[in-house]
Amino acid sequence: MDFEIFKDVGLNLVKEYGYLGIFLIGLSEPIFQPIPTEIFIISGVLLGLDWKLVLIVSTLGCNLGAIITYCLATKYGEKLALRLFDEEKLKKGEKFLKKWGVMGVIVVSFTPIPFEIICWVCGMFNMPFEKYMVAVFLSRMIKHGLAVLPFVLPIKNYLPF
Numbered sequence: 589m590d591f592e593i594f595k596d597v598g599l600n601l602v603k604e605y606g607y608l609g610i611f612l613i614g615l616s617e618p619i620f621q622p623i624p625t626e627i628f629i630i631s632g633v634l635l636g637l638d639w640k641l642v643l644i645v646s647t648l649g650c651n652l653g654a655i656i657t658y659c660l661a662t663k664y665g666e667k668l669a670l671r672l673f674d675e676e677k678l679k680k681g682e683k684f685l686k687k688w689g690v691m692g693v694i695v696v697s698f699t700p701i702p703f704e705i706i707c708w709v710c711g712m713f714n715m716p717f718e719k720y721m722v723a724v725f726l727s728r729m730i731k732h733g734l735a736v737l738p739f740v741l742p743i744k745n746y747l748p749f
Contacts, residue, residue, distance in 0.1 A: 659709025
C-alpha cells in the first residue's frame, strides 16, 4: 500500500481546508486511514491554525469516525473488515481486545497496532458501545493533546519549527 498518497492528500486537505480538512482526516482514521491524525494536527498548527480548535475538530472527527466504524462492523462484521484488512491483523486485534478490554482501546493509541483495526474489532465483537465511546474519546483527547502540547507550553519559543 502506498502511504504517500494518504499523506499527500491529508496535507493538501489541511492546507486547503484547514479545520474542515483536519476533521475529515480525523473522521477517516478509525475507518480506513493508515496515517495517524497527529501528523496532520501538527501540520495544521504549524500552518497557523488555533491549537484549541484543531484539538476539538480532530477529536470530534475521530469520534464520529469511530461511531461509523462501530456501526459498520456491528452490521457487516467480519465480511467487510476482511475486505479492508488482512485476517492476521484482525486476529491480533481480537486477541488484544479480549486481553485488555476497554483499556485496550486506550492503550492501542500508544502502540503500533493501527487504531482502525481496534475500532473494527470492537464493533465486530460487540464491545458495549458506551464503554467503547468513552475509551475512544479519552484515547483521542490524550493522543491529540500530546500532539499540540509542544505548541502550548512556554517552551514553544525554543522549538526549531
